[in-house]
Amino acid sequence: MIHYLVRRLLALVPVALGVATLTFAIIHLVPGDPVVAMLGETAAPADIVGMRHQLGLDRPLLEQYAAYLGGLAVGDLGESISYRKPVSQLIAERFPATIELAAAGLLVALLLAFPLGVIAGANPGGGADLAAMSFAIVGISIPHIYLGPLLMILFSLDLRWLPLTGRGGFEHLVLPAITLGTALAAILARMLRQSLIRVRASDYMRTALSKGLSARSALLRHGLKNALTSVVTIVGLQLGALLSGTLITEMIFSWPGIGRLLISAIGARDYPVVEGCVLTFAITYVIVNMTTDLVYAIVDPRVRIS
């Protein structure tokens, strides 16, 4: 196990390096001059030269790249232009909010998906199946940018049950989490239904039934356990969508995470912050993916981790 962990962690290094390089390339090689963009077309040439020097953009590209990687190695992401603070500090302050939102979204997805998937998969073709799967196809199709405002109209403005925006206690988390988690819930429910239908036809289910288990407990005790691996797989595949969904959800609900930091930095042309946020999202995703593989090995003993 430890051997496997170490190997997976080492395999992270080239991917992380590639991610850092691509992020650097997007910011530094794509046409468009960040300094002119920051100062405006009418800026005095002396100011432009000064700003370029201050950001180190007048140095050769390779030197900039080396400095960038050197900084990364010690957790230095540069300094924000608009906040005049270290980028790593800005991100560290907001990262917990983003993780909280993503975790809550995942929780909503799981809480919705299991009942829906089991109801649909227990009696495929029935009315409950049709209802659950109709909900699922709508859930997959409704975009965050519409579901968010819809929930706001209903639960904040109309019923006044929940706060409109911002981060605070549990009640602040409910609507953003539902906005974020619904699509994943729908995908998982469909997947769960399919695995349950497949599992029902298997030999061990027939054994469970013939030894006298009721259809219900056979499905819950044996069927669900075996369908769990496909749930973990889909969660793993969909985590990227969930993570980039936090970005949109944070904008809709004024949630103070790194997604909102990224979008406001784009507006302010604060490129060190843009670079840092993009990198943080990507590295988080890579690490989370690795974690899913580990969970997969725990859930399904047939997956050998060597």
Place this chain on the structure above:
Amino acid sequence: MIVRIRNPSLAIGVTTVVAIVLAAILGPMLFRADPLSIDLANTLAGPSRVHPFGCDALGRDVLARVLYGARLSLSISTVVVAISLVVGSMIGATAALSGGRIDNLVMRGVDIVLAFPGILLAIALAAILGPGLIDLAIALTAMGWTGYARIVRGEVLTLRERDYVLAAESLGASRSRLLMRHLLPGVAGPLAVQATFGIGGIIGAEAALSFLGLGALPPTPSWGNMLDAGRAFLLVAPHLTTAPGLAIGLSILGFNLLGDGIAQKVGHRA
């Protein structure tokens, strides 16, 4: 008389997609309101006979803007998916046929692009390129090609061991003939499924980018920037978010069902 539809996803998907495409092409010709003309007397007006979907904060007709938004959304997503499909397939096929080092290098590149979750890469690119339709298309294509590359590589690797391909190869078929005549037709099914879901995905991504101010800029009507502008008037004029929101949802639903339907038909799951 009850007609039993064997593939309801396909039937509903085709109907929805055809309806949306027709609305985009014919809509602005039949409903001749100007999506850009400002009429402050009608600020935030609710639905009426003259303005079936009401008016926005500047008194512009919402139905006209949704119809023009459909043109933008459908044309961008079709172009982006077409380019992603061609570029991705070429890269995937090259990797599979070259094998060894080149294959390894290409697939590591795909892994790195895929390490950027969801629309993050498109957001980063759009941030640097600046807003605008061509830049938007470039950003979305940079994000979208990897799926096609993976599918084509995977399928080509399996197909090239098949007897009919080996037979063609031993008869002296060139690599390009092998690819065009024997390998790519075998990949057509899964690619069609992926591309159909892809159009729905790009419609959603385009709307999200425009919503964030990184896509189509006002006054150009796009579903995403209409939703963004409507957010300020959720309570007084909910029709401003409902109209573009339903348009995005229905389009994605239509292409998802169509994708499901095609997948059932060709027996491939994307």
